[in-house]
Amino acid sequence: MENNMATQTHQPDREGFALVTTLLIMLVLSVLALAVAWMATSEKKISFAEGVHVRSVFSADAGGEAGINFLRLTDSPPHITDFANNKVLGIGETNVMDSQSYEYDAFYSGKSARPGWGVEFMDYDYQLTSTGKSSTRGQSEVQLVASRLFKEGY
DSSP: OHHHHHHOOOOOOOTTHHHHHHHHHHHHHHHHHHHHHHHHHHHHHHHHHHHHHHHHHHHHHHHHHHHHHHHHHOSSOOOOSBTTTTEEEEEEEEEEETTEEEEEEEEEEEEEEOTTSOTTEEEEEEEEEEEEEETTTEEEEEEEEEEEEEETTO
8 A cells, every 4th residue: 555655646635626717717707797787778878878869950940940940931021029139039839849949039120222133132041049849858949040031111
């Protein structure tokens, strides 16, 4: 028996090496999975916020178009309703769809003669300010300048 023990060489203990390696690989994979999950939720939040913003811009644009339509369909220059800021029209919140809405104000800017039309025809200039809302967070504003030809004294 003594002879057997003398011929055996002492091997280093490697029993825990596989366990430590497996734990390190699991840690790296877990960190990668968390990073992918975080990126996916971030992308979802960003795309939702972008959608809210785009809907609010479209709502503001719809308000601007409604203001232009008001000026286009009026037969005579609209009367100023608020002389402090030359406001001719203020439309409160109008729902477009679901949580989208707009409101707009029209302000008289001045008038000028249109070349070639004579002195009885004048261009009336207006500034339109439209605010579009979407959801509880999205809000955009559009400002337009519109001009309409009216016959003086008509």
